[in-house]
Amino acid sequence: MNIDAHVGTAGGDFIATGVSKHYGGVPALTNVSIRLEPGKVHALIGENGAGKSTLGKIIAGVIAPDSGILTFRGELLVLRTPRDAIAAGIVTIAQELTVVPSLTVAENIFLGSETATASVVHRAAMRQRYDELAALAGFDLHPDTVVGALSTAEKQKVEVMRALSRKASIIIMDEPSASLSTSEVGVLHSIIRHLAASGVAIVLISHFLNEVLDLADTVTTLRDGSLIATAPAQECTERGLIEGMLGRSHTAAYPEKVLAPTDAPVVLDVQHLSAPGVQDCSLQVRAGEIVGIAGLVGSGRSEFVRAIFRDAPLSAGRVVLDGTELKKRSPSVSIREGVAFIPESRKEMGLLMGRSIRENTALSRLPWLSRWSWISRKRELAAVTEQVAKVGVKAASLTQSARMLSGGNQQKILFARTLMCTPKVLICDEPTRGVDVGSKRAIYDLLVAKAQEGMGIVVVSSELEEILGLAHRVVVMRHGQITASLDGDNVNEQAILVAAFADAPSA
Numbered sequence: 001m002n003i004d005a006h007v008g009t010a011g012g013d014f015i016a017t018g019v020s021k022h023y024g025g026v027p028a029l030t031n032v033s034i035r036l037e038p039g040k041v042h043a044l045i046g047e048n049g050a051g052k053s054t055l056g057k058i059i060a061g062v063i064a065p066d067s068g069i070l071t072f073r074g075e076l077l078v079l080r081t082p083r084d085a086i087a088a089g090i091v092t093i094a095q096e097l098t099v100v101p102s103l104t105v106a107e108n109i110f111l112g113s114e115t116a117t118a119s120v121v122h123r124a125a126m127r128q129r130y131d132e133l134a135a136l137a138g139f140d141l142h143p144d145t146v147v148g149a150l151s152t153a154e155k156q157k158v159e160v161m162r163a164l165s166r167k168a169s170i171i172i173m174d175e176p177s178a179s180l181s182t183s184e185v186g187v188l189h190s191i192i193r194h195l196a197a198s199g200v201a202i203v204l205i206s207h208f209l210n211e212v213l214d215l216a217d218t219v220t221t222l223r224d225g226s227l228i229a230t231a232p233a234q235e236c237t238e239r240g241l242i243e244g245m246l247g248r249s250h251t252a253a254y255p256e257k258v259l260a261p262t263d264a265p266v267v268l269d270v271q272h273l274s275a276p277g278v279q280d281c282s283l284q285v286r287a288g289e290i291v292g293i294a295g296l297v298g299s300g301r302s303e304f305v306r307a308i309f310r311d312a313p314l315s316a317g318r319v320v321l322d323g324t325e326l327k328k329r330s331p332s333v334s335i336r337e338g339v340a341f342i343p344e345s346r347k348e349m350g351l352l353m354g355r356s357i358r359e360n361t362a363l364s365r366l367p368w369l370s371r372w373s374w375i376s377r378k379r380e381l382a383a384v385t386e387q388v389a390k391v392g393v394k395a396a397s398l399t400q401s402a403r404m405l406s407g408g409n410q411q412k413i414l415f416a417r418t419l420m421c422t423p424k425v426l427i428c429d430e431p432t433r434g435v436d437v438g439s440k441r442a443i444y445d446l447l448v449a450k451a452q453e454g455m456g457i458v459v460v461s462s463e464l465e466e467i468l469g470l471a472h473r474v475v476v477m478r479h480g481q482i483t484a485s486l487d488g489d490n491v492n493e494q495a496i497l498v499a500a501f502a503d504a505p506s507a
């Protein structure tokens with residue numbers, strides 16, 4: 001069969017034609033065609049559940065399409081496993097990171113390649129290859145660090161280096177910048193440009209439309225598994241892309257700020273807290289306030305909020321909730337006392353992937369939802385159904401396991417779970433990571449509504465725009481210390497950046 005006759009001249013291109021994929025009768029992708037050219041960045045955009053990762057996985061041989069054909073350099077390509085794809089020069093950086101926590105950085109990068117064998121000669125070769133890669137990527141990870149000890153952003157760097165090491169001709173990046181800080185995103189962007197300039201075809205899946213417009217040559221928009229448009233990036237605008245994704249025009253990105261009354265009581269009072277990675281940090285949050293915590297990745301933001309939640313050891317300091325000191329140290333005590341926490345990494349800390357949406361949402365069920373009585377089960381179901389709808393989860397049914405959800409929908413489940421109870425204080429670490437523009441707004445609306453009900457809210461975010469759009473007050477961290485506390489007109493990009501790069505004020 002002459003494939004070219006069907007799809008035009010292929011050259012060095014990768015072409016997928018008429019690709020469809022169903023999951024148990026539910027279409028994830030319907031008759032989608034895409035062409036990837038060497039040296040070009042091809043962005044894939046769409047709402048959560050639109051089918052972006054599914055298409056990426058088909059190109060990478062991770063899943064087989066139900067129908068459709070793939071060709072590469074004019075030849076029919078049959079990918080039975082990711083190994084086939086790697087052999088063909090197609091590698092992927094998945095949305096849910098796939099590094100092995102018990103292995104070192106270098107071992108993860110060279111996993112499955114010959115360089116990883118244990119002989120002394122190979123070890124030396126591995127080290128040399130590692131140094132070359134690290135120089136190319138501009139990353140400063142130590143090759144012998146055990147990956148389990150790294151932050152999410154660092155693990156992502158390991159994935160990028162692994163893709164580089166495989167000398168790929170096509171690299172699929174599924175939300176590569178979702179967990180990186182501003183400066184790290186800059187590095188990633190130069191890597192992407194560098195790879196494209198050296199002839200690699202890049203598939204860039206991203207919810208950051210400015211990133212898409214900045215980097216991509218071509219943009220393909222998916223909606224509900226169908227291809228809406230493929231267009232040169234130069235002809236696209238952010239507004240047009242959003243309309244394509246949502247099928248309607250988009251309202252403002254952020255809800256109006258409603259400041260808490262100045263005499264609102266302090267609900268969370270953190271006094272001189274020290275913990276691993278955190279030094280003498282104090283924070284007060286009043287009922288109805290949304291406080292943003294900004295800073296670079298590694299500045300101690302996550303460590304700080306985890307220590308408040310008592311998920312990490314405290315070496316000094318007090319956490320006072322609504323006037324009462326939280327003495328007992330455990331997350332379950334914190335939840336009972338009224339502190340809720342949405343962690344940074346849904347896979348490691350949040351979701352039970354094998355359990356259903358319903359079970360995952362009901363985990364922190366209210367006291368009145370006692371487990372065994374039939375009535376309560378019914379109530380629980382009603383509450384779960386309501387919350388899941390509120391956060392805009394797209395799923396076939398509540399019995400679907402979390403693993404089967406798209407990345408953004410998993411994040412929404414964490415949110416729905418937290419809203420099942422009414423905490424006094426809600427702490428969220430990167431609340432909209434991987435969430436599409438439409439649903440981001442739904443999450444912001446919920447946060448604002450909760451604040452207006454009198455909840456004190458703490459938001460850690462690497463997206464400066466999100467901090468600026470949401471927070472009434474901003475605390476900036478650097479090297480485990482608070483370098484600035486900004487409010488009113490001082491909440492602006494420049495002030496935050498200055499503090500994020502500044503040294504702590506001398507006491």
Ligand SMILES: Nc1ncnc2c1ncn2[C@@H]1O[C@H](COP(=O)(O)OP(=O)(O)OP(=O)(O)O)[C@@H](O)[C@H]1O
Nearest residue numbers: 023028048049050051052053054404405406407408
């Ligand atoms: N293993 C699976 N079993 C069942 N359904 C699945 C599975 N994987 C994906 N789906 C469904 O296929 C659809 C497309 O999912 P996909 O992960 O491709 O979305 P996405 O565009 O990458 O979204 P996001 O922006 O949230 O990452 C979703 O409705 C999802 O629930």
Ligand SMILES: [Mg+2]
Nearest residue numbers: 053095406407
């Ligand atoms: Mg995805």
